[in-house]
Amino acid sequence: MSISFDSPAFKDGESIPVKYTCDGENVSPPLEWGQPPQGTQSFALVVDDPDAPSGTFVHWVYYDLPNELRGLPEGVASTETASIGGTEGKNGTGNSGYTGPCPPSGTHHYVFRLFALDSKLEAGERLTEKKLLEAIKGHDLATGEFTGLYSRTN
Numbered sequence: 001m002s003i004s005f006d007s008p009a010f011k012d013g014e015s016i017p018v019k020y021t022c023d024g025e026n027v028s029p030p031l032e033w034g035q036p037p038q039g040t041q042s043f044a045l046v047v048d049d050p051d052a053p054s055g056t057f058v059h060w061v062y063y064d065l066p067n068e069l070r071g072l073p074e075g076v077a078s079t080e081t082a083s084i085g086g087t088e089g090k091n092g093t094g095n096s097g098y099t100g101p102c103p104p105s106g107t108h109h110y111v112f113r114l115f116a117l118d119s120k121l122e123a124g125e126r127l128t129e130k131k132l133l134e135a136i137k138g139h140d141l142a143t144g145e146f147t148g149l150y151s152r153t154n
Contacts, residue, residue, distance in 0.1 A: 004034035005114045005144025009074070016110060016148035022102035023152060027075035028060065036116035037141045040067045042086075044115040044136055046129050049101065051108040052092075058129040059110065060098045061089030064120045089127040096126055107151040116142040 009029040010016055018024040036043070044063035050056045065072075065086040072084065078097040081088055088096040101110050117139045121127070127135065 001037055001142040003036055003114060003116050003142040003144040005031070005112070006033075006146050007031050007112070007148070010148050012146035012148075014148065016101055016150045021100040021150055021152075024100070025075075026098075026100040027077075028072065028098035028100075029148075030072065030074040031112070031114075032071040033114055033144055034070070036067065039118050040116040040141055042067055042117050042120045043069065044117060044121070044132060045072075046113045046115075046132065047098070047110060048092075048129060049103070049108050049110050051103070051106070053104060056129075057092040059091055059100065061091060061096075061127060061129050061132055062086055063089060063127065063132055064122065087121075087123070087126065089129070089132055101148075101150040103150060103152060105152075107149050110148045110150060112146050112148065114144040115140050 007029045020029045043065040047060040048056050048058045078088055091099050093099055115136055118141050119139050121135050
């Protein structure tokens with residue numbers, strides 16, 4: 001099953017505005033999603049770059065988002081997650097929080113995925129993307145996905 005998922009800042013297949021990258025303010029873009037299926041208890045979010053030279057680079061892991069949310073505001077900071085709810089996992093730098101696109105060369109694809117889950121994960125540690133995807137197996141009620149593009153002009 002799918003759930004509508006996108007950003008008002010850019011559309012699927014379009015360029016991500018500089019503001020949301022390492023060349024700009026490096027803040028997370030606003031995100032919006034539709035009504036989840038019945039039984040949804042939480043959401044999980046993953047943003048990654050499968051074009052990274054050393055393998056997929058993870059830009060954001062966020063899970064146990066409250067089931068009443070229908071989006072995230074622009075510029076979610078790790079210090080603000082307590083007011084939103086949920087837990088930020090570890091990104092590709094080993095830290096929690098969003099880290100914007102910063103490709104070394106060429107145009108990269110940044111895949112934003114949202115999972116509507118039938119439970120909360122309540123992990124005792126900050127999960128990596130790999131551990132998150134393992135933990136949600138069998139709990140994914142619906143998924144939404146879109147892709148943004150970015151290339152640096154240096």
